[in-house]
Amino acid sequence: MIRRRLRGSAVAAAFALVLSAGSATACERLQDWAGARKIAGKTWTVWWLSEPAAIPVGAHFSVRFRLCGPPARQVRLGGWMPDHRHGMNYRPGVALAGRRGVAEGLLFHMPGRWQLILEIAGAAGREKLTAEAVLE
Amino acid sequence: MIRIVRFFQIAFCMQFILTALPVSAVDFTAAEKRKILRHGPWPLPATPDPSNRVSGNPAAVAFGRVLFFDTRLSTSGSVSCATCHRPDAGWTDGRARSRGQRAVDRNALSLFNLRFNRWFGWDGAQDSLWAQNLRPLLDRREMGIGAAGAARLVRADRSLSCHYRLVFGTAPGADDDRVFVDLGKALAAFLETLVTGRTPFDDFRDALAGNDAAGRARYPAAAKRGLRLFVGRGNCAFCHFGPAFTNGEFADAGVPHFAGPGRADPGRFGGIRKLRKSPYTLLGRFNDDPTRSTAVKTRHVRLAHSNFGEFRVPGLRNAALTGPYMHAGSLKTLADTIRHYSTLDEERLHAGGERILRRLDLSGREQADLVAFLDTLTEAESGPKVEVKSEDLFCR
């Protein structure tokens, strides 16, 4: 569903990209993305939002994100519980259209400290960004 | 002399009070309290299963109940679902490994609270309750009648085809697989009604939430100590999480998984592979929900080597009624399961890398406390006796 909708808007997004000369202004505007959280890396900065807003324990959720920085070819999402040394039992599907994306099919199956991991790859290189979430 | 005795008496009393203190006062910390509250409220709200168009339909419940007790659904004519899932035995058969027409490798799961499951079977090879219900009908060791045999029976039998018509609005058609899956859906409608009732734990949990001191005091001290271990040092609540006491996922709890001499039960690893080969999943043509809203799990489930030897985390409500325990019934009593966690072989367990379970080395009293706690997850009153109503036997 979402994948299809995104593919439809991919062309529009690509246009928007060309039009916005530098990404800096677009990135500043992201400050106003209500509820979104920021992870700043060397090459990319990501703003993300989970749906539902509070990540549930043991139920599927999705993540919307927007990238600041050079174009990305691929974004992958994952989860990791450092204290227990295990990840998720699901592989999320990521639909990327320009600098916007949606990941579906995430599930954090335990309470405790989780890392949400984004792996971004593009002509500018690869980067792994991590956000922390403590689930109760 | 008297003074010395008095001193010992006082010392003894002091010690008694000190050890008893964290218990009888049992003031759970704020963090403990938050963890405990996550195991309720109960019962959970129930919504119909969108993948099953007769979920919640009373006629389907009646039809499912009839099918559940019908031995004609086995090739030998002597085995019904109730052979291995006895209503008077916590919906299990009391055996370590179950036996239908022949013996199977696994312990019969009980049938409580199924409507809240994400996956079905010890290995989660099924992604819906209706698909799970088809499995024994396909397995020759259990009932083995198969899709064609089951469809033929329903078409030929006047009462069964009458039920079918009442539920699905048409006579059973020529597509064997459709009729077969519909039987699974009627069975699911019936099994969805088996939800466990309120327990002493639920009363305590709600008293904790509502700051009701009298209600809190009614819960036995041993159960409180066991509960503290359960959400604390025992790490139990990482897996046995939430109102149903399961996170619905899979883990290696350190239980040996030999299915027989030289044969291992692959557990979740085999379950995901079976799921991917099955025509009866939420991604297939039998899902009644055009939006496939519940198929996210099936689309995204990941097969990993670490799934080998993992089994579904069982819910613990009414666990006291459903022994023997674990996927092959290797442990007889709840006390045995606690002893298992207390004396785990960490070397073997951590080979896969996951670190949650550890050898707990619990004292005798701590073990008894955990059992006392698990006992309070048993419903106070069992629901009305489940049996086929005579008018349902002769649908015309």
Ligand SMILES: [Cu+2]
């Ligand atoms: Cu964990």
